[in-house]
């Protein structure tokens with residue numbers, strides 16, 4: 001049994017904009033063991049990035065706690081690296097690839113200059129980039145290559161946890177498929193534990209061991225990918241999967257469900273999914289469902305959860 005690396009304990013993050021409160025993350029708990037690859041899926045605005053930023057220490061939970069390797073997360077740390085959604089746009093265009101990848105190592109100041117250079121070259125090779133890119137600037141690279149540089153920057157410092165926020169959404173199909181194959185391989189060879197945020201179910205199915213389905217700031221279902229994708233216990237997950245049955249990642253499936261997505265500043269009473277759920281009964285409108293264990297490590301927050 002692998003040890004627990006990350007525990008997210010009932011965290012909340014609400015954004016306040018004038019008189020409006022956006023309940024972006026509204027009571028989320030999850031655990032990640034060493035070596036796991038957890039996919040967080042959900043429609044746009046469901047709170048995935050906000051949750052990711054809290055785990056990375058970029059935002060602090062307004063309630064609840066995040067425990068990483070036995071210690072509470074109180075800010076950014078080397079051992080948790082977050083590769084931003086649109087990370088390629090975040091690369092400083094005036095720095096060469098070598099400097100960009102070396103930055104984290106230089107801050108640490110543990111290695112000599114020549115050791116750092118070796119490390120940078122090895123990391124670039126690990127993400128499938130040729131040594132020629134060392135002297136190039138981000139603007140001289142393709143989108144796929146820039147995404148790999150962003151990944152190399154994060155990997156160079158050997159994090160214990162890598163958070164990838166929509167890692168392939170800005171890439172074309174071929175570059176995306178290559179990056180995913182690389183991630184799957186890194187998990188096996190380097191034993192990197194990662195958390196992958198995506199609204200694309202096919203990606204999660206391809207590279208993750210576990211999945212958490214988010215809706216309107218809450219987790220609807222969690223469990224091993226094999227269980228959740230073959231026998232979903234929550235109606236929202238069922239709908240997501242019914243809308244996208246094809247396992248082929250090249251199809252770049254997007255989450256698309258009938259009805260309006262929930263407005264996180266005005267969530268409905270009871271189960272947040274009830275206005276869109278065909279199975280909804282009176283209790284669903286009245287009482288928020290607690291997570292129910294379904295066996296095999298699967299859990300669903302639905303009054304009528306069943307495999």
Ligand SMILES: Nc1ncnc2c1ncn2[C@@H]1O[C@H](COP(=O)(O)OP(=O)(O)OP(=O)(O)O)[C@@H](O)[C@H]1O
Nearest residue numbers: 015022024043044045046047048049050051199264
């Ligand atoms: N800085 C901010 N200020 C105010 N509201 C915000 C801010 N960042 C996010 N939100 C709101 O919080 C909610 C959750 O946003 P978040 O970015 O976490 O969702 P997401 O699941 O990552 O969406 P996407 O798939 O579009 O990236 C949304 O309603 C969003 O509009």
Ligand code: SF4
Nearest residue numbers: 271274277284302303
């Ligand atoms: S709790 Fe009710 S409304 Fe929510 S998903 Fe389950 S059946 Fe549908």
Ligand SMILES: [Mg+2]
Nearest residue numbers: 048049050085
């Ligand atoms: Mg996001």
